[in-house]
Amino acid sequence: MKQAKDYIIFPLDVPSEKEAKEYVRLLSDHVGMFKVGLELFIRSGPDIIRFIRSSGAARVFLDLKLHDIPATVSRAMERITELGVTFATVHCGESREMLEAAVKGSLGKVGVLGVTVLTSVSGDDILAAGFREEFSSDVSELVMKRAAMARETGCAGIVCSALEARAVRENLGKDFVTVTPGIRPSGAERNDQQRVATPALAIKNGADYLVIGRPIRDAKDPRDAAVRISEEIESAFTD
Numbered sequence: 001m002k003q004a005k006d007y008i009i010f011p012l013d014v015p016s017e018k019e020a021k022e023y024v025r026l027l028s029d030h031v032g033m034f035k036v037g038l039e040l041f042i043r044s045g046p047d048i049i050r051f052i053r054s055s056g057a058a059r060v061f062l063d064l065k066l067h068d069i070p071a072t073v074s075r076a077m078e079r080i081t082e083l084g085v086t087f088a089t090v091h092c093g094e095s096r097e098m099l100e101a102a103v104k105g106s107l108g109k110v111g112v113l114g115v116t117v118l119t120s121v122s123g124d125d126i127l128a129a130g131f132r133e134e135f136s137s138d139v140s141e142l143v144m145k146r147a148a149m150a151r152e153t154g155c156a157g158i159v160c161s162a163l164e165a166r167a168v169r170e171n172l173g174k175d176f177v178t179v180t181p182g183i184r185p186s187g188a189e190r191n192d193q194q195r196v197a198t199p200a201l202a203i204k205n206g207a208d209y210l211v212i213g214r215p216i217r218d219a220k221d222p223r224d225a226a227v228r229i230s231e232e233i234e235s236a237f238t239d
């Protein structure tokens with residue numbers, strides 16, 4: 001059964017392999033998954049993934065946000081299947097074919113997650129990129145359109161804000177996975193995240209996984225911070 005800690009995805013947003021390994025040792029019994037992004041993967045490659053997998057039960061989310069012609073994306077995803085990761089990301093972008101290629105390349109071994117619209121992108125950016133006004137005036141319209149495309153092409157789920165998780169779940173079904181960054185326990189620093197939710201609200205909105213970085217990484221005692229967040233998640237189950 002999924003325990004409270006299994007909802008937590010800890011991003012290994014650190015510049016060195018040494019630091020990444022320290023966090024893996026410290027947290028592998030207290031989070032469900034480690035997220036490896038471009039910075040760490042460029043530095044350490046598949047080695048860091050092997051290290052995480054040998055360190056305990058926590059799984060791996062490879063966040064490389066692929067975006068290329070369908071053949072290239074499919075072949076890259078096939079190589080990802082050799083790494084034993086649970087999830088890998090691809091931009092929803094403008095091509096349905098690219099998403100289909102990512103899913104085909106995953107060979108049913110990796111859950112493909114679509115990145116809908118980056119939270120760093122504003123309505124003005126969308127307009128400047130040539131999209132219709134209906135999408136720039138309400139970016140969530142574009143998020144939902146891309147989420148539906150990810151669903152139709154066989155993706156396992158999407159990355160979205162915890163504030164959108166409920167609508168995604170209602171429109172696209174409970175088995176379509178929502179991974180939600182921008183999580184802040186009450187009283188924690190927001191940093192550069194704009195649309196934040198507490199762990200409890202994310203769970204109530206039906207989020208399947210919560211990406212929680214700085215509130216754990218920068219805590220005096222990161223393990224204790226992870227345990228406290230698990231407790232908050234646990235209490236949201238029973239509310």
Ligand code: C5P
Nearest residue numbers: 011013118119181182193211212213214
């Ligand atoms: O909790 P914290 O803000 O530190 O988490 C940052 C992590 O969440 C980074 O790894 C970042 O890539 C990821 N992320 C995000 N917003 C998105 C998608 C992913 O902050 N929309």
